[in-house]
Amino acid sequence: MEYKFRDIEKKWQQQWKDKKVYSVPNDSSKPKYYVLDMFPYPSGAGLHVGHPLGYIASDIYARYKRLKGFNVLHPMGYDAFGLPAEQYAIEHGIHPAVSTENNINTFRRQLDNIGFCFDWDREVRTCDPSYYKWTQWIFLQLFNSYYNRSTQKAESITQLIKEFETNGSANEQRSTANSFTAQEWKSFDEATKQNILMDYRLAYCGYGEVNWCEALGTVLANDEVVNGVSERGGHPVVKKKLRQWYLRITEYADRLLEGLERIEFSEAMKEMQSNWIGKSYGAEIDFAIKGFNDKLRVYTTRPDTIFGVDFMVVAPEHELVDKIKSGSQVAAVDEYVTYVKSRSERERMAEKKITGCFTGAYAVNPFDGREIPIWISEYVLAGYGTGAIMAVPCGDERDFKFAKHFNIPITNIIGAAFNGEEANATKDAILENSGFLNGMVMREAIEVVNNKIEEMGIGKKKVNYKMRDAAFSRQRYWGEPFPIQWKNGTAWPLPETELPLLLPEVDSYSPGPEGEGPLANIPEWVAKELETNTMPGYAGSSWYFLRYMDPHNDKEFCSRKVSDYWGQVDLYIGGTEHAVGHLLYSRMWTKALYDLGYIGHDEPYKKLVNQGMIQGSSRFVYRLKLDIMSEEQIALDKLPQIFVSKVVVDEWNIGFKSEDLIDKVKRILSLHLSHDNFKFKIEGFSSFHVDVNMVDGIELDINAFRGWKPEFENATFIFDDYRIDTILLKSGNNSEGFVVGEENDKMGTKYSTGTEVEKMSKSKFNTVNPDDLVNKYGADTFRMYEMFLGPVEMSKPWDTKGIEGVHRFLKKLWRLFYDDLKGKVWNEEKANDAEWKALYKGLKKIEEDTERFSFNTGVSTFMILVNELSDLKCHKKEVLEKLLIALTPYAPHIAEELWSLLGNSGTVLDAAYPAIETKYLVESSKEYPISINGKMRTTINIALDAAQPEVEQIVLANDVVQKWLEGKAPKKIIFVKGKMVNVVI
RNA sequence: GCCCAGAUGGCGGAACUGGUAGACGCGUCAGACUCAAAAUCUGGUAUUCGCAAGGAUGUGCAGGUUCGAUUCCUGUUCUGGGCACCA
Incomplete structure (x- = not known):
């Protein structure tokens, strides 16, 4: 009886489906456990082997927890709105809903193949109106809320209105611009009131810059812009200000930081998030500008270095630039600003080249009256701090390089701590050339300067965040419509009863006028004054983990009772690429919903495990580049493409066997040209991707390659051993071409490809379909x-070859139960101590490995265990069935089949996880490694309870130790009980 | 440029708290079974010197701490991820 995996897997998948074994109740006496995979976007390319990695890991853990007696929620669904479907619609005229549905079906079929334990009754799709109704609803909650800074939480906007009616803006001042009394508030007209409230709402409307491509008439995503031009068509892209929705995530900055201390994310992940939030303590200082009444406000974390300021750098888009540019610099400034406009923020930050332009204006140092030139440069971004910095070249590397590049004199305020070669960012140097700060340690001077500027009224201490409010609108079609109506320039929320606001049908998916989204092309939509932007991809994914708990609820986004039962996601598995996007946004939404009383926890994920990426292992073939000269007419296009094996290419490149290659090429050419009247030169090789599925290991399947594309039909190959293979030889005298290496049959005729590890993608022909x-x-x-x-x-590269080993393991496991010839070999005999020991040693490790998500060592422990049981010829049911339960999370189908063949009733999915009988694992002695000076020389078996003097005696008596001692006494003997012995000579 | 992570045999990786480097698997070599092949089984397989016994070297690179370092520290190189409109 052999292991017929296809039948077995099909059978059990059907039974599990029929019996609804993966259906999870919302109330249970069992403890709950919530395992979540990151929301997949159903891409048109389908799954490749990299995608299911995290799903398999979470599936194993979910099944393991179930066996351990938990009520496990393990749902799956689709983040179905997104740019790719919209792009596809523009190109092919197919409605995104249709292509998305198709993609989802493919996705689902592929997932089902792998045997996951998802509760599909809980599936959600963000593009489904019954889902986005609640995305819109949550948006309205955010719109109708503000962040109360004194209570440190989101509260209803009506609360704020009451506050304004009683106290005016006194307690809730946001900017100096809107300051008013209660009386004034009451006298404001509705539009003014609404404008003011917009400065407080958690979801608000403002203006922001987008990548505008005039030629395409549309806004582009960052990754659609390459080197300042559009990826499609190469048209110029500039910054354009558009009305945009935002989420006031900055108000949550401190709580997002604080929350990190209460959740189990990797330190790296927490660090990435806190760097993104970028909290810094510094000061805002106003500098007078010579000849103007305007002040230049800078943000600095190092006010102590104020006497070292040699120039100012202002963002090129700073509002003062136009005003202060002067004289001969005007043209240069304008030119530079135009240049910067064409640059993406990414390019600006990554630029190594130092660029900038003097404005012609000077700021004045408030303490010593020194005149400081004001420059603009792309490395200062308008959105961070005040968009202007004071540059201290002796203390900041970037400022230093800038000063050097533009020959700006450098003031040294830290004496010997500055060597003139590079900046020193220390806080511990003693200040010099620093007026009233002279002799002070920098670290202490910070507070002194802060107090001074506050006293002088030219600045104040300021906590700053690098994080900006999250842009929450897209000029796109395929997203959630905003439940917002514009009346005379004021945004009004639609009543909840009108949700969901359905995404309308459109004739064309191309952009609307003036950079607006496609919705602006619909007259009825525009007539109703509805918002024409749609929500971004992360809207639906910011709360989906809550919907899974209560997916069919049409009264609420999720009932409080149910969310209180499931609570946080206990285990979240997904990639680091979501480190600062999705993970921060969903944390913020959770906190807002918590503040407003809709859920009972304020951190969505208790533990996060980051999965690495499976990279593609690309294969390359090398086409010969020839320069052929002949006096006769040659039809070059009739010549076959010649592909040279990697081995030969490498040898050619080091000048080895060059004559052999030339010979072969000559041979091929004369065969095809039917004469020898030509000369040629080998110019090199061009490499290109070949489909990995046509390659076994590194060996190319010649016939598959010839059939791949028409131009390869007549391809000629030069193999590793310099044999040649051309269509002419095939049809004619086959042996003729095999000259070199003919006698060596073992080398065969192999074409070795080149390899490289790259991202797995269709365009690189390195995807492998599960x-x-x-x-x-x-x-x-x-x-x-x-x-x-x-x-x-x-992250690791995929290599299909190794899968054979795992398959062999399962067959070997099967043979513990059933032999191909003998049939049933399992029996009901009593197991002996050696068998129990092998079993429990393995199960103990497997349990530990599963608990710490070390699934690779878990699998290898299964292999060791099966190898040991095979060696022991153990076919005993009482041992094997415990093994089967432990195997269930990893390989549920074979486990269920054998479980049932052993005569068990009921499913193995709900068996009790085997407890470890530690009595079989007790050891009395250990094979101690004996090191001489830290180098392992021999091992000695010593009783585990032996104490140091006894051990020393045994060790010193050992021949090997004696040999190394050469009669001398050891300096020291280090004995670590249960670990090792080290003899120091 | 900035932030984060990684680097160990021909390959994927193991070594969990500083204590036997290379578990397990792939590949490969040799052998058994077979008319043959597949499947299966047995054994070898870091490099290097040596007939062997036994040495030497070895965890990206350069240093350091320690009786002992893949593990800790400093510096450095390369690779991957992120950098706010891909999701």
Whole structure:
């Protein structure tokens, strides 16, 4: 009886589906456990082997927790709004809903193949009106709320209105611009009131810059802009200000930081988030500008260095630039500003080249009256701080390089701590050349300066955040419409009863006028004065984990009772690429919903595990580049493309066997040209991607390659051993071409490809489809192999070859139960101590590995255990069935099949996880490694309870130790009980 | 440029708290079974010197701490991820 994985997997998947074994109740006496995968976008390319990695890991853990007696929620759904579907619609005229639906179906079919334990009754799709109704509803809650800074939480906007009616803006001042008394508030007209409230709402409307492409008439995403031009068509892209919605996430900055201390994210992840939030303590200082009444306000974290300021750098888009540019600098400034407009923020920050332009204006140092030139440069961004910095070249590397580049004299305020070669960012130097700060340690001077500027009224201490409010609108079609109506320039929320505001049908997916989204093309939509922007991709994904709990509720986004039962996601698995986007936004939404009393927890994810990326292992072939000269007419296009193996390419490049290659090329050419009247020169090789599915290991399947594209039909190959293979030889005298290496049959005729590890993508022809592997080896093998590749958190290249080993393991496991010839071999005999020991040693490690998400070592422990049981010829049911339960999370199908064949009733999915009988694991002695000076030389078996004097005696008596001692006494003997012995000579 | 992570045999990786580097698997070599192949099984396989016994070297690179470092510290190189409209 052999292991017929296809039948087995199909059978059990059907039974599990029929019996609804993965259906999860919302109330249970069992403790709850919530395992979540990051929301997938159903892309048109379908799944490749990299996608399911995290799903398999979470599936194993979810199944493991279930066996351990938990009520496990493990849902799946689709983040179905997004740019790719819209782009596809523009190009092919297919409605995004249609292509998305198709993609989802493919996605689902592929997932089902792998045997996941998702409760599909809880599936959600963000593009489904029954889902986005609640996305819109939450948006309205955010719109109708403000952040009360004294209570440090979101509260209803009506609360704020009451506050204004009683106290005016006194307690809730946001900017100096809107300061008013209660009386004044009451006298304001509605539009003014609404304008003021907009400065407080958690979801608010403002103006922001976008990548505007005039030629395409549309706004582009950052990754659609390459080197300042559009990816499609190469048209120029400039910054354009557009009305945009924002989420006031900055108000949550401190709580987002504080919350990190209460959740189990990796330190790296927490660091990335806190760097993104970028809290810094500094000061805002106003500098007078010579000849103007305006002040230049800078933000600095180092007010102590104020006497070292040698120039100012202002963002090129700073509002003062136009005003203060002067004289001969006007033209230069304008030119520079135009240049910067064409640059993306990314390019500006990554630029190594130092650029900038003097404005012609001077600021005045408030303490010593020194005149400081004001420059503009792209490395200062308008959105951060005040958009202007005071540059201290002796203390800041970037300022230093800037000063050097533009020959700006550098003032040294830290004496010997500055060597003139590079800036020194120390806070511990003693200040010099610093007026009233002279002799002070910098660290202490910070507070002194802060007090001084506040006293002088030219500045104040300021906590700053690098994080900006999140842009929450897109000029796109395929997203959630905003439930907002504009009346005379004022935004009004639609009543909740009118939700969902359905996404209308459009004739064309192209952009609307003036950079507006496609919705602006719909007369009825515009007539109703509805908002024409749509929400961004992260809207739906910021709260989906809550909807899974209560997916069919049409009264609420999620009932409080249900969210109180499930609470936080206990385990969240997904990639680091979401580190600062999705993870921060969903944390903010959770906090807002918590503040408003809709849920009972303020951090969505208790523990986060980051999965690494599976990279593609690309394969390359090398086409010969020839320069052929002949006196006769040659039809060059009739010549076949010649592909040279990697081995030959490498040898050519180091000048080895060059004559052999030239010979072969000559041979090929004369065969095809039917004469020898030509000369040629080998100019090199051009490499290009070949589909990995046509390559076994590194060996190219010649016939598959010839059939790949018409131009390769007649391809000629030069193999590793310099044999040649051309269509002419095939049809004619086959042996003729095989000259070199003919005698060496073992080398064969192999074409070795080149390899490189790259991102897995269709365009690189290195994607591997899980369907093919599941079909060939089964889901259980596929699942275990994905895990066996390496640690979940780590990125690693895919290599299909290794899957055989895991498949062999499952067959070997099967043979513990059933032999191909003998049939049933399992029995009901009593197990002996050696068998129990092997089992429990393995199960103990497997449990530990599963608990710490070390699934790769878990799989290898299964292999060791099965190897040991095979060696022990153990076919005993009482041992094997415990193994099966432990295997269930990893390979559920084979486990269920064997479980039922052993005569068990009921599913193995709900069996009790085996407890470890530690009595079989007790050891009395250990094979101690004996080191001499830290180098392992031998091992000695010593009783585990032996104490140091006894051990020393045994060790010193050992021949090997004696040899190394050469009669001398050891200086020291280090003995670590249960670990090792080190003899120091 | 800034932030984060990683680097160990031919390959994926193991070594969990500073204590036997290379578990497990792939590949490969040799052998068994077979008319043959597949499947399966057995054994070898970091490099290097040596017939062997046994040495030497070895965890990206350069230093340091320690009786002992893949593990800790400093510096450095390369690779991957993120940098706010891909999701």
